[in-house]
Amino acid sequence: MERISAACAMEWSIELEKGLRSKKPGRSVEAILEIGPRLEQWNAEPQLTMAAYNMYGLIPGEDRLFANTILLRLADAFRLGDKHTRLSVVKVFLSEVRHRNNQKSRPYSGILSKLRVDNHLELLRRVKLVFYSGDVESRAFSLVLFGCWAHFSKDSPDIRYLILSSLVSSHVLEVR
Template sequence: MFSFLIWHPLPPFSILCLGECRPDNYAYTSEVKASSSRRGLNEFAMEKISAACAMEWSIQLEKALRSKKRARAIEAILETGSRLKRWSQEPEAKQAVCSMFSLVPGEDRLFANTILLRLADAFRVGDREIRKSIVMVFLSNHRQHRRNELKKGIKGILSKGRVQNHVELLSRVKAVFETGDVESRALALILFGCWADFAKDSAEIRYLVLSSMVSSSVPEVKASLFAAGCFCELVDDFAFVVLEMLVNIMSMLATAEAMRLSGARVFANMTCSHSVAMKAFKPSKKS
């Protein structure tokens, strides 16, 4: 008997499976995985860059400020403060970074200034609690701005070069100073100090700070001394004027202890040039 070898062709599915195991298909699969990995890294990096999130942050803040629930507005303000602190730790976005995240150059500044302007508007029309929460936000950012500039050389979100609408910001806070009560005036002065990097160039704001140093209200004087100290760090000629006024304030017997402590802190913030040091030394020598 003859035995016949019967050949059975492989079914199409088996051929397809074998075809997927070819070396060139392995390379294709590896390339797809690498591409997916790179895409995942880019998406992860985009989540970490504040400029790419700024539009959404601005919209969320606007919705919360329009809400009739004050607690929601305050929560959004404080959350925005944390986001601004995070943003201030990042260097300004360059051309390559903007291209990576589909941003137009300068778009990050536009969004940042929009957020700052929303906060300034909320300070102008808000109640006591809203204003206090906004001051807390900028006080925290001011402290971080000083640390970053001294240690890392990073210009924060509140630096003069990154704030384009500083005139509008100052005018809104100035309106509160001129029309508000004593507490509102003190809060406005604290904001001027937090914004010293660009507020120092306004003659009107300088005058408001200096005139408030001789106010009869202790909270207003303390707030003006804080603002004066922030200005003195940046402007030497302003420190001359403040120093002369401080000598008179500190030497008056009627000056409250809280005001004396605030005045002493201003001395520490003054730029230590030879002329300023000599001006401070002469009154102490007489006493």
């Protein structure tokens, strides 16, 4: 029997953490880019029922816990990383948005929906730190992430203010 994404989530989370902590040059970017297709695969699968939890030996809610862990690790990598790391995190979420937009027939209920991201305020806070402390390029990357997380970032008045104030910025990269 093929394992579903929720059953692989702990392994994926550990692999991402190992890759992010690796001292090998480029390994952190590689680990981030590897998680992208896995998130897309996870989004394509329906939410689990109790029968599925029992069949795969999962504890109810375990999949959400590891999804949130992966998202927080990506947000931390974005906050603490260099330009290449930030770009790779943005690529992962842009790819997920493109994949999501190809399936417009049904309402979105993937791992980035507000109902499934338990700690969306913490994700926004970590990216907001980069927005306030970074250069123009970092602010532009932060704005892209806020757009990718529109399902839950639209409810934050701080984020709405950041986006609207960026529209009148003197930097073209930020406005775009």
